[in-house]
Amino acid sequence: MSRKNKREHTSDQLPKLGIQPYLDLMEKTALQNTDRKLAHLGLLMLWLGDNAIDAIDLNLETFGITESKWDVLLLLTLHEDRELITPSSLADRLGIRRASVTALLDWLEKRHWIIREQSMLDGRKIHVKITQEGRELVAGALPVFWSACSSIMSELEEEERMLLEKILMKLNRSMEEKMGVGR
Amino acid sequence: MSRKNKREHTSDQLPKLGIQPYLDLMEKTALQNTDRKLAHLGLLMLWLGDNAIDAIDLNLETFGITESKWDVLLLLTLHEDRELITPSSLADRLGIRRASVTALLDWLEKRHWIIREQSMLDGRKIHVKITQEGRELVAGALPVFWSACSSIMSELEEEERMLLEKILMKLNRSMEEKMGVGR
DNA sequence: TGATTTTAGTTAGATAATCTAATTATATTC
DNA sequence: GAATATAATTAGATTATCTAACTAAAATCA
Numbered sequence: 001m002s003r004k005n006k007r008e009h010t011s012d013q014l015p016k017l018g019i020q021p022y023l024d025l026m027e028k029t030a031l032q033n034t035d036r037k038l039a040h041l042g043l044l045m046l047w048l049g050d051n052a053i054d055a056i057d058l059n060l061e062t063f064g065i066t067e068s069k070w071d072v073l074l075l076l077t078l079h080e081d082r083e084l085i086t087p088s089s090l091a092d093r094l095g096i097r098r099a100s101v102t103a104l105l106d107w108l109e110k111r112h113w114i115i116r117e118q119s120m121l122d123g124r125k126i127h128v129k130i131t132q133e134g135r136e137l138v139a140g141a142l143p144v145f146w147s148a149c150s151s152i153m154s155e156l157e158e159e160e161r162m163l164l165e166k167i168l169m170k171l172n173r174s175m176e177e178k179m180g181v182g183r
Numbered sequence: 184m185s186r187k188n189k190r191e192h193t194s195d196q197l198p199k200l201g202i203q204p205y206l207d208l209m210e211k212t213a214l215q216n217t218d219r220k221l222a223h224l225g226l227l228m229l230w231l232g233d234n235a236i237d238a239i240d241l242n243l244e245t246f247g248i249t250e251s252k253w254d255v256l257l258l259l260t261l262h263e264d265r266e267l268i269t270p271s272s273l274a275d276r277l278g279i280r281r282a283s284v285t286a287l288l289d290w291l292e293k294r295h296w297i298i299r300e301q302s303m304l305d306g307r308k309i310h311v312k313i314t315q316e317g318r319e320l321v322a323g324a325l326p327v328f329w330s331a332c333s334s335i336m337s338e339l340e341e342e343e344r345m346l347l348e349k350i351l352m353k354l355n356r357s358m359e360e361k362m363g364v365g366r
Numbered sequence: 367t368g369a370t371t372t373t374a375g376t377t378a379g380a381t382a383a384t385c386t387a388a389t390t391a392t393a394t395t396c
Numbered sequence: 397g398a399a400t401a402t403a404a405t406t407a408g409a410t411t412a413t414c415t416a417a418c419t420a421a422a423a424t425c426a
Binding site: 012013014015016017018019021022025026029030031034035036037038039040041042043044045046047048049050051052053054055056075077078079083084085086089090092093095139142143146147148149150151152153154155156160161163164165166167168169170171172174175176178179181182183 | 195196197198199200201202204205208209212213214217218219220221222223224225226227228229230231232233234235236237238239258260261262266267268269272273275276278322325326329330331332333334335336337338339343344346347348349350351352353354355357358359361362364365366
Binding site: 125 | 420
């Protein structure tokens with residue numbers, strides 16, 4: 001008796017449909033002026049983006065950190081010694097509310113990865129800095145982060161890679177414009 | 184006095200760095216065997232994926248629904264009349280725990296978009312179905328969903344589009360293998 | 367210059383999406 | 397028929413968000 005038959009009656013999983021049923025549904029339900037080819041690409045991008053984020057999260061997890069907190073530490077790292085970083089500017093850059101940044105910073109501060117310092121020029125402002133311990137965490141996680149990024153793309157041939165680079169840069173630019181964000 | 188000067192002293196925003204500082208950081212911190220070009224592409228994909236998801240979420244929001252719940256309704260729609268859908272099989276497909284599915288279904292059931300029916304063949308199982316009201320919601324949201332998908336890609340030329348399709352299909356396949364998931 | 371308004375940050379309280387562990391009921395297996 | 401496995405739920409927790417209200421400080425204006 002085959003393994004297939006065995007699992008047949010143990011549990012009813014949903015079969016993997018692949019993309020075709022989605023395209024069929026699109027054919028029936030998209031507006032006339034919606035370009036099917038583009039929507040198909042957008043759907044793929046959505047799925048791929050989801051998976052890419054999951055893959056990165058999985059790698060960051062081993063450092064006891066989530067994507068949101070990683071984003072904060074990365075911003076602090078990249079802007080260190082260049083400009084004064086406040087909770088407000090972080091909120092602005094991350095596209096979240098100041099209150100949400102307060103929560104992230106509380107968590108990071110409790111673990112001594114960042115510190116808050118009152119600004120002397122403007123008593124309302126807080127200067128946020130990464131600590132030595134924080135720098136060490138980032139130094140440990142960065143190599144893994146880059147390798148995770150590259151692993152997403154590892155199947156690509158040299159030629160595909162060059163084409164994709166051009167296209168992704170373009171899409172990223174237009175997307176940032178559309179969403180009014182940027183890194 | 185220029186507008187630039189005016190905003191200079193109102194608020195200190197973090198300047199948008201673009202990708203170069205990230206690449207510089209990568210140069211310093213990636214492992215030797217990490218392919219820089221691939222990591223660069225992976226990083227772009229991550230950013231783009233983030234933005235794509237945000238854009239879709241924004242559109243679904245107008246229907247009072249989030250991506251997780253949308254995923255459930257879409258699965259119910261696509262598998263309707265084909266197979267018995269249980270909370271377990273949804274959990275399996277969505278890559279989350281049964282307990283999390285219970286919470287999603289509670290929410291959807293309260294709004295009468297799905298119903299639960301006890302299975303008569305196996306008293307432990309629950310049969311989950313989309314309702315007429317649920318179908319109407321999905322019918323309303325689908326055209327917007329497709330148009331949002333296509334809008335992510337709207338800048339592409341015909342040629343780029345064809346290249347990208349091939350590459351994304353390939354990446355999606357390899358990604359699903361790597362992550363052990365699939366749609 | 368003093369009153370008013372704006373800004374920065376936090377707090378309080380909420381919702382959403384997830385998790386693990388425990389519980390209950392039903393099936394399956396030995 | 398007792399032990400084990402499975403399906404679903406419940407209870408309780410964490411993380412990431414949000415809005416609204418609050419406090420303190422700075423800027424404006426009249």
